[in-house]
Amino acid sequence: MSDARPLPQRVVIAGDGQLGALTAVALKRALPSSEIVVIGGSFDPAALADTAASALPFTNRLHDSLGIDEDVLVRRCGASHRLAVRYLGWGGVEHEGVAAYGGAGDPALRTAFARDWGSGMRHASSERPAGSVSEALARAGRFARPSGEAGEPLAEVDYCLRWNGAAYRDLLVEYAHGLGVAYHRGRIVGGAPDGAGGLAAIAVEGVGQVTADLFLDCSGPQGLLSQLPDYRRVDWSDQLPVRGLIYARRGDPALSLADTILLTSSGWLAEGAGRDGRSRMLAAPEAATDADIRAALHAEPVSALALHPGRAERAWIGNVVALGDAAATFEPLGWLNLDLAHRQLALLLELLPGDTPDPRERDEFNRRAALMADRARDFVAAHYAAPAARGVFGTLARSPELALALDQFERRGRLPFFEETPMLAQEWAVMLDALGIPAGTSPLRQAADPRATAAAAEAMAHKCEAAVRAAPPYGEWMTRMLQAQ
């Protein structure tokens, strides 16, 4: 006879950034009768999941499941929408590519072959779509949210949100407080081992010993997990070249449906729109000099931080589970840091332990979390395979999975499926295409009837036109949205 495991009596979350706060909301909702305690006050600027002001489409679904309303994010946290990333210079001088989010698009154009055979998302072929509805909207600067009705012109639109980090965190803290999450402020100065590889308690300055059944480490790369004796790190520096992030002062507020990632001779420069101001950040390899950085940034740097890419060999040790930068650190290329953190959180919610972690459940979490992190790393690392990137970053090592994916894509227009990959095959395909990495042609496409392909392209164009007609200019939509309350 099977018994429900005893509930954890207390869960302690180390870190009160936006990741710690969302984790607290999620845990309190999952375990309403347990005590959820956040320990804050030691903010680490190197925690990129905490400093990120942008997530990816997965977060919208996580928010939905946690009752976090997008309208509230728009009204109170300065949230705005990104439909696509504009890549500049990656394919060579003057090269421009646009990569939209979402897996939609006309199946006939992509010859989404294996899927048509009834086997789900895997091995969906990745022929360059003639466009997607999201891309058409991003290019036209028009936006409206899909209503959820099947067949509507905007049904295929997928997007991600950016927001003001402080306002978003404040909102989550307010939610957490409302749910009854406890909060202590103080630096974590030590931990008492529990004799099983984890922790019995942590020592918090000004608070004392805090015991818990489960500790969630949302405190960044130097967090709780890294202090455990069994902690091991997998180094990624042979695959990811960025060693420093240099930030410029925020610019004027800007509304845009696309953000830009520009390849310069000193690294890559991300320019993000935002209702709270435009952001600029340069990601530079070790070799970049101050002069290079200034020139690339077109501004005086206001802050900088060093980056040592890698992940925890096991993100869950004993009763300590690391999320975000405590589990994996890498350059914020494509805004994957918070996305990965949220996927790890969703995985934890799926495999939520009872009062005592089960070793097999922990192994399953670690297996899947490692796959997730490695595939996120591969998505980032794929950028450095762009034709112009090699001149800036040199030749880098590639994981066997990335090497296979790039080889298959370039020769055959095919992207193999890998378990726990954070992005859809179509998102990989449009990203590679936007980087100037040409897709090979699959035999299925070579053999396809050109009339059918042309008809599908025409249908897609009509669909894009209909979507553009159905959506107002983004600024107009936003004004209406803000006036509606």
Added chain:
Amino acid sequence: MGWRRVAASEATRVVVLGGGTAGWMTAAALAKLLGPLVRVELVESEDIGIVGVGEATLPHIRGFVERLGIDEAAFMQATHATYKLGIDFRDFGRIGEAYVHPFGSFGEEVAGVPFHHYWLELRRQGMAGPIGDYSLAVRAALANKFQTPLQDGSLASSYGYAYQFDATLFGPFMRDFAIGLGVTRTEGRVTSVERDGESGDVRALLLEDGRRIEGDLFVDCSGFRSLLLGSELDEPWEDWSHWLPCDRAAAMPCSHVTHEIEPYTRAVAMPAGWRWRIPLQHRIGNGYVFSSSFVSEDEAVEAIRGAAEGEILAEPRLLRFRAGRRRNSWSHNVVAVGLASGFLEPLESTSIYLAQVAVTYLLELFPAGGRIEARDRAEFNRLVDMEYDRIRDFLILHYHATERDDSPFWNHVRTMAVPDSLAAKMELWRDTGRVEKYSDGLFYNASWLAVYVGQGVLPRRHDARASLPDPLQVIRALQTLEGAIGDAVAAMPGHRAYLESRAERLAVAP
């Protein structure tokens, strides 16, 4: 964009050896989907019989039929097909116990916690019925009801379906279809194989009458004999018979005894294996899959005779096989599809699926222009291996997860060591009630759940959150679900009535 006309001389010459199910599926798919890029020739000999495996299929077959633009009605009529909602397993965990492994789900997750944790919690309190009560596919199957599912996210879309058909008619149906697409059929028996002295690639097949069939790519669909991959290229065999000891089947059709046709396949555990029962439009297929180490062929034949419910329509036919696979399914310029690449017994109706995925991967990795890249071959083998390995573990579970100690066969499989990959999955389930997650390959959460629970492997503990809601509320929710399923099943037509209402699917009575 991307399309170009290919001159006939540039087309890749594909020679398919063997005209059984796998051979004609391959020929038809290549001709249909690679049209101008290939010239397909299939060599078969009427003297050599076909195994005709896979009377029962998986839902994936529908994708194959649709993708090739085959009319479902014509296909069902030609193969005497019926609909299939799952497999009814009897006597596997314990004699007298049964469960259905459905093409569908059990309940719905609540607050992010899968249904079965709540079910386990209520079961502990004695408040839950069998888990199959909460699956529309299971209930419809057992009520002999059928209608095609919807796709609207409602209860009516919580299941899928496959077909049960006469496999000896499926090959010929695909043959006619393939020939219509321009596939050349060559009658003849292969007497020798011509190889390239340097690369070892196969250059041509030499036939008894002296003809020489040249090709760029050879697809070995010669069945268990594996003439090209096995005999000629000597690709090593990975033997799995220590885990899956059944090595024979005695197959025998009989007539229907009831008016209604069950929309499911039945698998009944036997003293030295198991037997299938597959209802088609005009007959029932029966077969005893057994291990010759534990029962003699004669005894097995008698056993299947004894199990037939209706009039015996043909003498039992004996098949011999081994569980396992070739280490590589693609070696040199030879790709094996179907039984020539490996064999897993039909306990979960995977034979045609394995041929189908091999064809799918071959199409994705097809050497257009005839030049084969070693990387594509390696990728094909990686994908095929993964499919085999995952199915293997799932099949072994059906034998290993048992309390039966009534025969030497069941004592053997109950106590044998299983692959580490399966042992880890079972331990995770036993300790936590969680199913190891993967998205590729076959058989996901609901399938593992059906077999674990159906064969009495229950976890020691389940998710802590299952105890959070008020039990009365959970009981009411389960009752509501059970009631809704009951209403949905009551509103569905009987399987035969449904088939008769779509008469173009009915074969002319023989």
